[in-house]
Amino acid sequence: MKPAEVYKLLIDRFGEDLILAYVETRNPYIKINNGYVQAICTFLRYNPSTKFAFLSSISGVDYPQRNEIDIVYHLFSPFLNTLCVLKTSTPRDLPELESLESVWKVANWFEREIYDLLGVRFTGHSNLKRILLPDDWEGHPLRKDYKEKNSYHDMETMRPDPLKVLREKNEKSGKSQ
């Protein structure tokens, strides 16, 4: 079953309000309505003709120009040997989506990572905390407009340019000699 056929199957089941578009890229993706992620994924996972048993990854992509964050789900079905890419977007100011934890347990950590690095909230998540960064970190680094603070707990986050340091050191020692 090709991704285009998965799209047809989804359109027949959910209609055009939920399944928005089919976009041809290297790995074609299916754009879906952001309110029905859980229902669509549950269908794809348990439907005997698709059996997308594996959630390969969830990624988040920031698009400041259109003020949206895209969340991309990569589903893999070893039975069909097909990769299904679902994409949905959520507003950048108040990013919120359904958690997929009830469909795949592995979504727990993927979603925590996205919450950590992009600030997307997942409703129904059991433990939505930062995972890679410290709990008291400010900001979400993978957003395009993220600027790192100069210090964290009085520790400098920027190191001086080593070449500059070396040059200054050489100059100093040259003067003293």
Add this chain to the structure above:
Amino acid sequence: MKNPAKVNEAIRHLKPQAAPFEEEMSLNFGPQHPSTHGVLNFLVVTDGEVMHQALPNIGYLHRGIEKLAEMTPYSGFMPYTDRVDYLAAMFANQVFAMAVESLAEIEVPKRAEYLRVIVCELNRIASHFIATGALALDLGAVTPFVQWLREREFINDIMEALCGARLTYNYMRIGGVSVDMPGDLPDKILRFLDHFEPIIDEYNRLISNNEIFVKRLADVAVISPIDAVNFGLVGPNLRASGIGIDLRKTLGYSVYPDFDFEVPLGKGFRGALGDAYDRYMVRILEMTQSCRIIRQALEKIPGGEYRANVKKKLKVEENEVYSRVESARGEMGVYLISDGTDRPYRLKIKTGSFTAMSIVEKASQGLMVADLIALIGSLDVVAPEVDR
């Protein structure tokens, strides 16, 4: 031990004063601990020898490689991929190169694909040395680890002769590999294989069939096939639970369809299906298969170019791809979005260790504290790959 609060409540009711495990304590395991395979921290919740749960706390090695990718030109990003998983750097090299090649529609010469397969399989053996050796080391057997390190030295020497680096290779390029192999290298590799294959048997006699070792691993931390799929386990960990998914076979990427090899599955060698011993044994069996692939590749390798003509300042049209390879720790994926400039718009690296780490929370429930080490060791988690 399913619900300690309830158990405690019941006991308190019976014996109001002295409940031996009334107090639950939280212990820190790591981050500086020799058995955690890198900088990891577990919060072990226990009231004695039996754990209620171990909660992994990761992020100590987070370097923001995905953010760095957005600032680095395509060709300049290759050395960063080495650092994703330093025990099996070739796979990260390959998956990134494959993603960019797919987007830029670059055709890789056959010889380069064969070279990639050879170095990847050598790297897989080297990585499994550390996985299986360190597992034995963590359980208290020092000799096997040292013996595997000795064998790994041969592979490091081969890699050094090939690309000058022993660990972070930076060998692959977009469109091929950086250098062709020197004329005497095939002989060197074959000599290593001839020497190494009998050693697997020796190793099995030394440790795999060792009664104490088997008892420490068999029936410990059993992961059922359903859990393995649900928690997104990949690679040897998944196959140890009896699910035969190997991307080399299912996807048949690169030139893997040319080779004849088997995919070892766990079948409850000494205990239940999907226990720590199965995860260990699958890796040992995979080494033999890797040897088979290398021999065939050396036999069949065609001549010709080893790198396609690729512009130094590569610009990639707007597009996206999710490419995957079977790394030593299972499926490794790169999700790459290009926007027409010379650097990625977004690059996400999906690794096997990340998902393997997430199962610790579930699999550690009701384990002995000492068996936590067997669980982590058998999952073959590498900290930099978890944190990226």
